[in-house]
Amino acid sequence: LDMVDGKVDMAGIEGRLTPDTKMVLIQRSRGYSMRNPLSIDDIEAICAEVHRIKPDCVCFVDNCYGEFVDTREPVQVGADIMAGSLIKNPGGGIALTGGYICGKDELVELASYRMTSPGMGDELGASLANNRMIFQGLFMAPHVVAQAIKGAVFAAGLFSKLGYKTLPLPTDVRGDIIQAVQLDTPENLIAFCGGIQKYSPVDSFAAPEPWDMPGYEDQIIMAAGTFVQGASIELSADGPMRAPYNVYMQGGVTFEHAVIGIMGAAQAIEDIDR
Structure with a gap:
């Protein structure tokens, strides 16, 4: 959905959602563009509008570069699930690799099954002996x-x-x-x-x-x-x-x-x- 005058086209959201739409991707940061990044208030408004139009639609936020910039995170204002990189903000410059997914339990579980296999989920996967660095980086x-x-x-x-x-x-x-x-x-x-x-x-x-x-x-x-x-x-x-x-x-x-x-x-x- 193209932005209008650097702002989210809230009026255009309804026209883009169809009965088959399962998920809306919300990118918090700007990529290689000269637009403002989305604020937490922007994300809250988008999620509210999407859920108003289609309550079962999943709002997924690419939260890269945005973690800890505000006092709230997207899943606190209506996003169903979000993800980001541990070699960006939440790794604190200490984590060597990795990423995170958080949000509603059932969606995180589905994502973990996609990453590994059904029934195994987040019980299986490489930590690469980096757990201390991940937790210290988050701290x-x-x-x-x-x-x-x-x-x-x-x-x-x-x-x-x-x-x-x-x-x-x-x-x-x-x-x-x-x-x-x-x-x-x-x-x-x-x-x-x-x-x-x-x-x-x-x-x-x-x-x-x-x-x-x-x-x-x-x-x-x-x-x-x-x-x-x-x-x-x-x-x-x-x-x-x-x-x-x-x-x-x-x-x-x-x-x-x-x-x-x-x-x-x-x-x-x-x-x-x-």
Whole structure:
């Protein structure tokens, strides 16, 4: 369902539901778009409207990047089931892999049967000896997410002062940890990612380059010098090589590191013409 003026088209929901519709997918974060992420209030309104029209329809929320940003989670406001990644917010920068599914008992049970086999469900599956890291990461996650949000607000403030369009703005209420900046040129996008990479704890010597990533229409550039491969709760940035050359920055397990990386990204752009 397309958004209207950056908002959910609530009036259009009824026209999209049919008697055969079993599930509605609600994506909390924005992907590679310049829309606001869905707030908890948005998700509550969507779930209420879907259940009003079709009470037996399952509302499923892709909660990636949104955990612990608000004081409530989607399953507390009407979502039937939600899922996310442990190398994002709820892993706290400690969990090495994995994901979570939570919500109504019967739906979680069905999901567990799909993952393994009927009758076995969540009694079977690899924990990879990572249980301590998963639980410790979950314990640390609210604090780590707060650090990431502080870094995102700092990035919005700095790049707004440098004349770039940012979303969200520094004073906006946030629905996820992602900060988007419209950088206007491919050189700026490459420089931004290079600056983040330069001040990363791992592979700081590497220079990110755009490449043809499977599943994407455009070349993608990514900066992620992270301890856990692909862990976007650690400071990272990426974006598609297409106008207007938006970069999407997220993470930072400490505010101090986020500040250093963000200033490094700004300096890399400033150095282009020197």
